[in-house]
Amino acid sequence: MxxxxxxxxxxxxxxxxxxxxxxxxxxxxxxxxxxxxxxxxxxxxxxxxxxxxxxxxxxxxxxxxxxxxxxxxxxxxxxxxxxxxxxxxxxxxxxxxxxxxxxxxxxxxxxxxxxxxxxxxxxxxxxxxxxxxxxxxxxxxxxxxxxxxxxxxxxxxxxxxxxxxxxxxxxxxxxxxxxxxxxxxGQAVARPQPHDGISLAPKLSVDDARIRWTDPSFAVDRRIRACTPAPGAWTTLREDRLKLGPVRPIANGPYLEPGELRVERAQVLVGTATTPVQLGEVRAAGKKPMAATDWARGLRLEAGEKLA
The missing domain is CATH 3.40.50.170 (Formyl transferase, N-terminal domain)
Known part of the structure; x- marks a missing residue:
């Protein structure tokens, strides 16, 4: 044709x-x-x-x-x-x-x-x-x-x-x-869509891509993966915006309040409404993406600081 x-x-x-x-x-x-x-x-x-x-x-x-x-x-x-x-x-x-x-x-x-x-x-x-x-x-x-x-x-x-x-x-x-x-x-057959099971998928906005740390860890994980690569999942620390790559939910991690950061030698954890997640890639404004441990190494975090 x-x-x-x-x-x-x-x-x-x-x-x-x-x-x-x-x-x-x-x-x-x-x-x-x-x-x-x-x-x-x-x-x-x-x-x-x-x-x-x-x-x-x-x-x-x-x-x-x-x-x-x-x-x-x-x-x-x-x-x-x-x-x-x-x-x-x-x-x-x-x-x-x-x-x-x-x-x-x-x-x-x-x-x-x-x-x-x-x-x-x-x-x-x-x-x-x-x-x-x-x-x-x-x-x-x-x-x-x-x-x-x-x-x-x-x-x-x-x-x-x-x-x-x-x-x-x-x-x-x-x-x-x-x-x-x-x-x-001449062999194609188009069949009408069923009337049940309809759902809508509008474009995700930048606001949709903001991470809700008060959600359960599985929902935080899904939101970040859904917004990768666009529009890009993000959060803030000290009022500065950070873009985050995919995270890993930690099933038996320590208790952390939603958004609370814990920097350990080999990982960076963030609290959610349930179990924490391990950060993967972090991109601070004006900087290249880097591993969360490298990003955290350059910060002087105070006890109890949170992502928002």
């Missing part, structure tokens, strides 16, 4: 690689406009746009997909189908109608669970044991369209959102191409 691919971040690249290695023809990609990045705030191409530039494939960067100029170019390209992976903008009905077989979206959850922008983060945050990826027909509702197929994946006890998303991006790429093949052959 003739395809126009819509996507923006690096997580979409495994699907692009899989499509380019398939028998389908990639006419163009649609991605978010170049955005300022780095200290110089210079405009930077999205990973999907850069991937297409390297291969001489046309790149479309509408501010909004409802723009008449974009939709006119899409009609000129006349794609049979438009696969989507993490594009980052709502596609209006007028654009959805242009490809003969519509738009098919690879979403990183087992729909109808975790509809929205951050399905992997919410699966980790809420302690799900199993998740996966779904390919569904894009429609006007938020991730509500009928599903063509799914793959499942076990969430490991130490998975961060980044770890899990990397696996799902690879597994989902194969699923997406299989669905495109089935659509081309």
């Amino acid at each position: 003739r395809l126009v691919f819509a996507g923006t971040p690096e997580v979409a690249l495994p699907s692009l690689d899989a499509i380019s290695a398939s028998g389908h023809e990639l006419l163009a990609v649609v991605t978010r406009p170049d955005a300022p990045a780095g200290r110089g705030r210079r405009l930077v191409r999205s990973p999907v746009g850069a991937w297409a530039d390297e291969r001489g494939i046309e790149v479309l960067t509408p501010e909004r997909p409802r723009e008449p100029e974009f939709q006119e170019r899409l009609r000129e390209l006349a794609p049979d189908c438009a696969p989507v992976v993490a594009y980052g903008a709502l596609v209006p009905p007028s654009a959805l109608e242009i490809p003969r077989h519509g738009w098919v979206n690879l979403h990183f959850s087992l729909l109808p669970a975790w509809r929205g922008a951050a399905p992997v983060q919410h699966a980790v945050l809420h302690g799900d044991e199993v998740t996966g990826a779904s390919v569904f027909e894009l429609e006007a509702g938020l991730d509500t369209g009928p599903v063509y197929g799914t793959v499942t994946d076990q969430i490991r006890f130490n998975d961060t959102s980044g770890d899990l998303l990397e696996r799902l991006a690879t597994e989902g790429a194969g699923l997406l191409v299989a669905v495109l093949d089935a659509i081309e052959s």
Whole structure:
């Protein structure tokens, strides 16, 4: 089939690689406009746009997909189908109608669970044991369209959102191409999503990423892993912000009040509502990440000092 691919971040690249290695023809990609990045705030191409530039494939960067100029170019390209992976903008009905077989979206959850922008983060945050990826027909509702197929994946006890998303991006790429093949052959069947089991996964904010030391240790662990690498879990010490990497709950650790620090020779512990956690990586403002023991060595902690 003739395809126009819509996507923006690096997580979409495994699907692009899989499509380019398939028998389908990639006419163009649609991605978010170049955005300022780095200290110089210079405009930077999205990973999907850069991937297409390297291969001489046309790149479309509408501010909004409802723009008449974009939709006119899409009609000129006349794609049979438009696969989507993490594009980052709502596609209006007028654009959805242009490809003969519509738009098919690879979403990183087992729909109808975790509809929205951050399905992997919410699966980790809420302690799900199993998740996966779904390919569904894009429609006007938020991730509500009928599903063509799914793959499942076990969430490991130490998975961060980044770890899990990397696996799902690879597994989902194969699923997406299989669905495109089935659509081309006329064998694809999209089944409506069930009405029960619906949950929403809005983007996690910086406030969501603040660690609640009054939570049980398992919840502290989940929040930090869910927010790694983005938006980045954080806390404060002496009113200075610290970013924290994944921690390890200590089942039989000493009693510490929520947030209370204890520095030992080989580990740094923090109290929670239950048992303490062992800090892993710490990043103080303006400094590089370092092991918690190295970070603590440079501090003169007073007895009873707490993270907040």
